[in-house]
Amino acid sequence: MKQKTIFTCQKCGSQSPKWLGKCPDCSAWNSLVEEAVIKSTHAARSIGGSLPVPICDVPPQTETRRPTGIGELDRVLGGGIVPGSLVLIGGDPGIGKSTLLLQAMHTLASVAGKVLYVSGEESASQTRLRGERLGASSRNLLILAENSLEAILNQAATLKPAAMVVDSIQTVWTSTLESAPGSVSQVRESAGKLMLLAKGSGIPVFIVGHVTKDGSIAGPRVLEHMVDTVLYFEGDGSHPFRILRAVKNRFGSTNEIGVFEMKQEGLCEVVNPSELFLSERPLGASGSVVTTSLEGSRPLLVELQALVTASSYGVPCRTTIGVDRNRLALLVAVLEKKVGLHLGGQDIFLNAAGGARLNEPAADLAMIMAVASSHLDKSIPPDTVIFGEVGLAGEVRSVTQPELRIAEAEKLGFKRCIIPAGSMKRLKKLGIRLEGVSTVQGAMDMVFES
Secondary structure, eight states: OOOOEEEEETTTOOEESSOOSBOTTTOOBTOEEEEEOOOOOOOOOOTTSSOOOOGGGSOOOOOOOBOOSOHHHHHHHTSSBOTTOEEEEEEOTTSSHHHHHHHHHHHHHHHHOOEEEEESSSOHHHHHHHHHHHTOOOTTEEEEOOOBHHHHHHHHHHHOOSEEEEEOGGGOBOTTOOSOTTSHHHHHHHHHHHHHHHHHHOOOEEEEEOBOTTSSBSSOTHHHHHSSEEEEEEEOTTSSEEEEEEEEETTSOSSOEEEEEEETTEEEEOSOHHHHHTTTOOTTOBTEEEEEEEETTEEEEEEEEEEEEEOSSSSOOEEEESSOHHHHHHHHHHIIIIIOOOOTTEEEEEEEGGGOOOOSGGGHHHHHHHHHHHHHTOBOOTTEEEOOEEOTTSBEEOOSOHHHHHHHHHHTTOOEEEEEHHHHTTOOOOSSEEEEESBHHHHHHHHTOO
């Protein structure tokens, strides 16, 4: 009897009875791969196995978090590891995913008992070399070089570790499927069984996921829906700084970030990231301004750098790094219409220094001041911090939690803070000099009054 096959998209998991050059769902080219159809081996639930109950009668679950010993990782997780949680960590190759997890498991093993680290990409000796460099030498840190899911589950059931890491999910395969490791079917089935292990035994499981060229985690999107927490490691290979960001967290906020610095001995926590981002700031240079960004409960001071120069082409260039390009175009239009700066024939480049990424509108006023400073070739006083949202009418609007932003600026020695006039009403008297502005023109007059 001929075995039945089906074609599965390796990007989104869509299935087709015949091969197609372009996936009809996600429009990816040459992503459909032939896979054998295997009947599901999951046992059917008995009818009437569970009954609906009122939500007020459901017994509450008290989650006892266990700290990993790495403060920045605990911050992103929401305070520590929740028993039975399934955490997915993604990032570019070499960004530090395995390094961070090996350091965290070493610290956890010294206080919580046995920890299982499953390495599907490296041999046990290679993992030991990495551990020696990082100082991870605890006898409770157990290394298992294995790709078979059944063998991994057997070892986890025998050892009953305090936590488990699978590095990476794309290298794990199960014998119940005939498709190749890393395919949609293998990734989905392996993640599903690891989820059952975590929920059934209370063992927190960390899985590492590869990323594609566009930065998303490889495999089906259902993988991100199955797990409890999705963490992304961000960073540029030319910078030593790494940012760990939660994009999904069932046990905490998704706004928190953790900042690390890659050194010879591994990833080191950055307790004061604002000071790190401003450490190489040029003083007295035009186009440079300091603003604040709020990441969860953590305020960050970031330097914005702008360069405005005459364009050599018919269409001027607008290039940004770390900020939204469309937002820059909107603010440049406000500058031209409401202030009268002629930027139509100018190339504008805007960069958030240090590899930072600014997503909130509180950086609007600083972006405008940086562009105007470079265009006018007038420097902004280095002891000044600027933040505020800018509307299309040229007005400066209030932002959330100005007290935290101002306190961070005062802590780092800044003497002056230009903020929206609407935020001045809600602030108490502080040690830093506050100046409120209501329009972009008013901010220009105040900053470049000399």
